[in-house]
Amino acid sequence: MVTHEWMVKPMQQTEWIKGEGLLIWLAEVFSSLGTGLYLVSMFIGNWWGAAFGWAIIVLIKLPLHLIYLGKPVRFWRALPPFTGAWRTSWIARGFFFSTLFAGIGFLQLITSYLMLYQNGEMAGTTLTTVAGLDLILKILGGFTAIMTAIYCGFMMSFCKSVPFWNTGLLPIVIMNAGIADGLALLIGVGMWGGGVDIIMLESVTRILLLVNIILIGTYLLNSTYQSDTAKLSSKELLVGKNALLFWVGVVILGIAVPLIISLLGYRTGGVSHSLQIIAIVCHTMGAFALKYCILNVGIYKPLLAK
């Protein structure tokens, strides 16, 4: 970058996508996948799905975030009561809710496990206590999972520096995509471990994929008249360097293929396991591609207006 280009021309953000920044991309993807899987599994009462979701957050997402930090050992400084930054900082809120989710989710998995697999061995009052505790932990776990899922979107949308991200639609796009990804993963968990109504999950996935199309379309359309820089980001995504990844990764693999397979299942009353696996793999690849595209086309607004 020479002096004639630095912040004079639109400049791509690199901190969160190039080099070490790839860790942020991966962390955000696993954040969506993990919380989506946990939320959907908890909602339909699938213990293994919830356990996988929790494990993705605790064993993959959080370590990726920690590795990315310049001073990982100081991570505790971002947590209350050592900081009051949660009042304004979405990353502080993210740290807080992710840590809470790790603790509450773990306790909720224990109570749910006891309720599902050990309830025959518990006496009446103990069973009532555990059931009550499980309900409370499910509510708290669900809330912290939602906050963990959504904070990445808010963290990005807060940045005035990148007009493409600076919109209230972004957290909703990310949240919805995360839940759809979680559903896809849960179908996989159901195929492996059973205990899941796959036809019901597929019909919900169909709806969410359609909502995804509308949300992503609205987001991109909105960016074309939001500002010149946001419009440039959209162009980069639709016809620029990232177009191949967007159209193949997000649109075809992430949305079209799972939707077609799901519609096929709707018409024929169910699809083969191999097709379902293809749908799940494509959906997950789409999740990776969507986050990469959004982060990679983040362009800073130039300092000087021509």
Next chain:
Amino acid sequence: MKWGMVIDISKCMRCHGCVAACRVEHFLPFSIAWVKLIAFETEERNVVDVTTYPVRCNQCADAPCVDVCPTEATYQRDDGIVAIDADKCIGCRYCVVACPYQNRTFFSKKRNVNYFPKHPETRFEKMGNVLYPHQTGTTQKCNFCMERIDDGLAKGLKPGIDKDATPACVNACQARALTFGDLDDPDSNVSKLIRDRKGTQIRAELGTDPSVYYIDSKIGQYYTSNKAPKEAQTGHYMPDKSSVENRAKEIFSKKT
């Protein structure tokens, strides 16, 4: 009291004195520059002009970096200066991304290279390690030489007037393009310049309220003077004055 700076674009002659002074004052590592000069190209009737803008942290009144910092390592002082407590910074780089002016730099291990690679540290670097240590894995930016200001005030000096209490870049500017002072004082040198010469802020529409103002520039709604004077535009000035330019022409004309 709110410290601010006024930069007269028409006076800046792109000498990089401010960049060098800042480097010396804070013992900046090789790959870090708190002050930068950016070149803005304009074209009018096929004539291309370059105007230089010295940029540094704008010490915004409503600073996004302060809001986003998860550890409160970035904080705002009562005098408006936005500073970083490196001991609290965890290196999440959210402030780097969130700064609309991109005036923050993450000091990574990769950036921590000697001034002369593969050679021992210079005396300057050794002194810096003791007097002004920079932590890798944290974020860096201009702090309006707050140490100088604080020391100067303690001695009863007036920042912007007395050199010992004024930022190093302002002292070093030989063209006197930089002026420092109290924005809250209507009679201060900076307030007068902003008022009389219609000072503008970069990207004022973002609502960050920067404390660095520009005069005689094209930024914002004012079009008082588009270009720096010819002397400040090396593109125009150097070909006639520089012997290096003629020598370069000789060499390149032979090759082509």
